[in-house]
Amino acid sequence: MHTLAFVNQKGGCGKTTAAVNLAGALAGGAARVLLVDLDPQAHATLALGCAIEDEPTVTDVLAGDRPIDEVVQRVAGEITLLPATERLAEFEETAARMIGPERRLRAALERVAPLYDFAILDCSPRADGVLAANALRAADTAVLIVECGTFALQGALKTLGVLAEVGERDAHTFETLVLATLMDRRTRFARELLIAIQARFGERMFDTAIQTSVRLREAAAAGVPVQVLDPECRSAQEFVFLADEVRELAVRSRPPALTATDPFSPAESPIPSRSFEPAQSTR
Ligand SMILES: Nc1ncnc2c1ncn2[C@@H]1O[C@H](COP(=O)(O)OP(=O)(O)OP(=O)(O)O)[C@@H](O)[C@H]1O
Numbered sequence: 001m002h003t004l005a006f007v008n009q010k011g012g013c014g015k016t017t018a019a020v021n022l023a024g025a026l027a028g029g030a031a032r033v034l035l036v037d038l039d040p041q042a043h044a045t046l047a048l049g050c051a052i053e054d055e056p057t058v059t060d061v062l063a064g065d066r067p068i069d070e071v072v073q074r075v076a077g078e079i080t081l082l083p084a085t086e087r088l089a090e091f092e093e094t095a096a097r098m099i100g101p102e103r104r105l106r107a108a109l110e111r112v113a114p115l116y117d118f119a120i121l122d123c124s125p126r127a128d129g130v131l132a133a134n135a136l137r138a139a140d141t142a143v144l145i146v147e148c149g150t151f152a153l154q155g156a157l158k159t160l161g162v163l164a165e166v167g168e169r170d171a172h173t174f175e176t177l178v179l180a181t182l183m184d185r186r187t188r189f190a191r192e193l194l195i196a197i198q199a200r201f202g203e204r205m206f207d208t209a210i211q212t213s214v215r216l217r218e219a220a221a222a223g224v225p226v227q228v229l230d231p232e233c234r235s236a237q238e239f240v241f242l243a244d245e246v247r248e249l250a251v252r253s254r255p256p257a258l259t260a261t262d263p264f265s266p267a268e269s270p271i272p273s274r275s276f277e278p279a280q281s282t283r
């Protein structure tokens with residue numbers, strides 16, 4: 001199982017939209033996908049039409065009150081969802097009384113890892129709290145969502161700083177990759193900004209950029225991923241391309257098979273890690 005955490009401290013930059021629709025594209029391609037709502041706003045839960053009343057949620061899993069497999073729900077688009085409600089905000093408080101609260105999600109995911117190909121974690125706009133720490137502890141890849149709007153680069157670089165700190169503090173390495181979203185190709189400003197973002201992050205960016213589209217808003221309002229609403233539309237196609245990139249990423253980062261029993265197999269060169277150096281200032 002490859003785990004991706006969708007992060008950025010900036011609110012409303014498209015994290016949930018990207019997480020839900022990537023989950024939909026991967027599941028549409030027959031991958032087994034677990035989407036974890038790690039945001040007390042519960043937007044991923046709502047965007048998948050899941051109305052929680054008394055059912056257990058991710059809060060119960062993190063608190064250690066319920067095993068994860070009893071809490072997940074099958075939702076639209078063949079996605080398995082670990083849902084959230086606003087009660088998740090309480091975890092910040094209860095965590096203060098726990099030992100190793102930031103390891104809870106990783107431990108829970110390890111239990112179900114054989115059942116899924118991908119876990120996608122939709123984080124809240126806070127990159128420094130215990131929920132984000134849980135996400136980054138569990139993640140193989142942190143996907144930094146960068147909205148193609150004003151101050152996008154500044155916000156992204158700030159979040160990168162936080163990610164680097166968390167990585168160092170927890171001694172857990174995850175690769176960080178950038179995904180550009182809310183890209184309005186009709187405006188020269190957005191096109192130039194995308195070029196600037198590409199210049200800054202280079203090969204650490206996904207090739208796919210998610211364009212602004214009313215279809216994505218409509219899909220969320222209908223409680224389904226865009227693949228279910230309109231599989232032929234441009235947004236659905238973009239998420240199929242992104243899913244292809246994510247599948248390649250998962251194959252690349254898989255630990256190499258042991259070759260001890262086969263002394264004649266050619267030695268494979270290790271794949272270079274694409275983790276970030278410390279952020280440089282941008283002009
Ligand atoms: N590519 C897009 N095209 C059109 N609308 C979009 C796109 N991406 C996101 N939106 C819309 O922008 C708003 C914010 O998006 P979203 O909820 O995905 O952001 P977020 O980063 O998860 O926000 P938060 O930080 O509050 O969790 C939503 O109304 C969503 O429908």
Ligand SMILES: [Mg+2]
Binds near residue numbers: 015039043044122124
């Ligand atoms: Mg969100």
